[in-house]
Amino acid sequence: MKLLMVAIPNHHFFQWVNQLKDSGYDVYWFDVTDGGPKSPKVDWVIQIKGWKLKWDFPFRSTIKSKFPKLYKIIQKSNENNIEKAFKNALNSIKPDIVHCFEMQLSGLPILPIMEQNTIPLIYSSWGSDVYYFKQLGVSKHQLDRFYKRVNYLITDCKRDYNLATKNGFKNQFLGVFPGNGGLTIDTTKIKLVTERNTILIKGYDDGVGKASIVLEALALVSKRLLLNKKIVIYSADDCIQQQIITSKILSKLQIKVYSRYHFIQNKKLLELMGTSSIYIANSISDGMPNALLEAMSMGAFPIQTNPGNVTEEVIEHNKNGFLIDAPLNVNEIVQHIENALNDDALRQQAQDFNTNFMQAHYNRATLQPSIDNLYITVYAEMN
Structure with missing residues (x-):
């Protein structure tokens, strides 16, 4: 054939x-x-x-x-x-x-x-x-x-x-x-909830992607919750780097940026997901995001938009992640980030459910x- x-x-x-x-x-x-x-x-x-x-x-x-x-x-x-x-x-x-x-x-x-x-x-x-x-x-x-x-x-x-x-x-x-076509899941890279100290953010800000709104929200999150947290932004548009530099609050945080125009190996990204407390992606349109499925498979707590009700096919709000209703609403995203970081039990429940669900349906x-x-x-x- x-x-x-x-x-x-x-x-x-x-x-x-x-x-x-x-x-x-x-x-x-x-x-x-x-x-x-x-x-x-x-x-x-x-x-x-x-x-x-x-x-x-x-x-x-x-x-x-x-x-x-x-x-x-x-x-x-x-x-x-x-x-x-x-x-x-x-x-x-x-x-x-x-x-x-x-x-x-x-x-x-x-x-x-x-x-x-x-x-x-x-x-x-x-x-x-x-x-x-x-x-x-x-x-x-x-x-x-x-x-x-x-x-x-x-x-x-x-x-x-x-x-x-x-x-x-x-x-x-x-x-x-x-x-x-499916996920290759290395369970040895999935860390315990207590060992996770990274906030991982998808950095698209291209008209459809709205990472800049996530960064505005991050600047308003309680400083207590961000203590000792590493913040990693991958596939970031140039404007995201500039937003961090010009912000008095963001510029003081531990933020590592991987440009959209410099390839990050998928293996490395999956390892990051395996050490992340939460994974955030914000957009006004998408299909079923492969990165979301990968983040869930590696145990990161997902905070994701739900354009056209697509993401709710894998996330039940308040059970195994948070759905962002309004991608341009900074305060809603602030609330989701703070609620997730404050609730170790919810993140543990979500990690257990998501890793098993992905193994069963997306392996x-x-x-x-x-x-x-x-x-x-x-x-x-x-x-």
Whole structure:
């Protein structure tokens, strides 16, 4: 069986596709961004790269960084069309199945070519692409065309399956799976509640992510509760670092910032989660966040927004975490942080429940046979 994956270079995609390494399938990856060299993280996959540039001219990177306007002008005539490149890949590989990950970045660019054939198309929804499609610039007409062509749907939450059907998807649903295919849980890195002294915060502040509101809240949290606490912010936008520097209160706290533009290894992030008292992520839109599932699997007490009621699929408020009702309400987040840090018994109860729940429902080893079987099911139906 030949599988052609269409995706951006993304850690979650790499994790998903690596579950197929020993499946016996011929797996190809069309990188829709054609960004960078071949990835060693999926070195067993046949990677289709180098399609975008007609000529990789001397000093291209220097011109791109120092003269971006000039670079844009040059690239208008120096870049190959993605539809043409994908069509060439399709004709060359002759895949049995095409699987695209995320609609806006991966699905829509190849849609005109997929509309010209009947190859089974699987679509995995990611993040906000179903829930927030209008705000992401996808028109209802584009959505209708895309759903009409998609033969099989995979979502990372129940909410997005319901939304897709309401918006016109009428074909086969393959099920709810985490976007990365599942969690690899190292129980030796899960610390006791009494050994946890870190507050871990997701640092996106990009219009959808609202980490700046979390930092405003943190500045109002009782100083007593923050004594001897390490604060770690990962995947932080530049404005977050600036917010800390300019705040008299935040600048005095023990805060370590990992920039969004400098990769932090997933293994290291999981270890941080295993030592964190609480994990906070604040946004106005999302799918089922993989980082939330990872934090829960490592025993960190989750404080998370609930856009479109997605997070409540795994968090029951006041039982195994706190749901943020109003992402822009600083006082609500202050209250959640203080309540969590003040209640050791609740955090212990949540840790016990969450680690067991994640092992039972999101363990990578448990999900792998089911994911492998998805492709067998689709292949069997077409033959």
